Amino acid sequence: MTPLFGNGPAPQTRIFIALIVSVAMIFVDHKLNAFEPAKVYLNSLVSPILYVANLPQKMFNWSSESLTSRQNLIEENAKLRAQHLLLSEKVQRMAFLERENDRLRALLDSPLRQDMRKMIAEVMSVESNPNSHQVVINRGALNGVYEGQAVLDENGIVGQVVNVGSLTSRVLLITDHTHAIPVRVARNAVRSIASGTGRIDRLELNFVPHSADIQVGDLLMSSGLGNKYPEGYPVAEVTQVSFNESLPFAQIVARPIAHLDRIRYLLLLWPPSSEHQPEAVSENPNKEDADSIPPKSQEKINP
């Protein structure tokens, strides 16, 4: 039955309360970051919706994968085998160099570099806030993901984890305009900070003096100075340098090495010193398609 006179508070009172609560919430979340502990539960609460929204894309992928012709699969297999052979050779060489490096570091009494634990994650195809560059991945607190964790793909650094749910987490990309990453030029170890611009193919170096030796084509590596990102992973390539003396600093533009607009599989890193550790990935029985990751994908590559 529709009541002639509505019950409960008047609409004006309701909108007043709603607006006050919203503004308070925006302030507490944005300025004080006080919702961080609650966000794990909030994100877990909505993760079923994320998984449902991911379904259409998953179905498309599944059908395109199961309809691939035999010829294509054979070709792809051959290509991957060749790539695997080349990479294995590099790993053998790398093991040798790593041992040598450890020996030399021991001679210099420097601390040894330790290996990092890794886990493969998949990007879920769900939309995010159009004003910021974020992706959602299918690993969460149950897998040992923690806030501030570094995320890579096969080419270079992609971003860091900003929100963790129990089964999903949200990764902020390095090109977001609220993100900055400490970098080092690979050629001559000039240090700088690369901040995002809000464009997916553009990073800018801040506060570089005109005298700095940076050229077009220089590779920028993570310097590890912020203690967020591990040292020595490729971040970006310098594409544009202009030393305009009328401006206080040099204008340097770089392009991220990772193809941020077409990422699908990502690598999560656990530094050896961190108190967080990856949990074994328990295989979900309803995920038997080709993209699911077997538990042994989380492995330690030892020299």
Place this chain on the structure above:
Amino acid sequence: MRGFFLIGLTLLFALTLAITPMPSIIESYRPDWILLVLVYWCIALPHRVNVGTAWFCGFLLDILLGSVLGTHAFMLAFVAYICSANYLTIRNFSSWQQSLIIALVTAFYHLVDYWLQHFLTTAYFMPELLWPVLSNAFVWTFVFYGLRKYRRTFRIR
């Protein structure tokens, strides 16, 4: 109780549509499904769906989109207030007049969204932001008749 569940189902479906990926060509024309569904329920059953429901949906949308908590809640609560305060007027409009109202409300929604984003971070205004004004006005007729059919079939009151 049954009506509550059935209304919640449409809102949940709208939330899912809001984050389902779309081809990049039509990406910027994505209608704000949750806004349309909320406006429909606000003018059809204002004693059931109004500011509180809209606020909660906006809160869920904030978590889903990873935006600052409270922004979409703020805007959707305001839109729900406008619609539930004028539900008798809007109900009696013809279809194209309702579309016009929806276009106005959507423009308001996206401008407040931009304003909040600009205030909180450093978002820049892009005219593409306002494409949903047209797509919402266009989709509204279908949403309206679809949801009316749904409401009458299941006798939600």
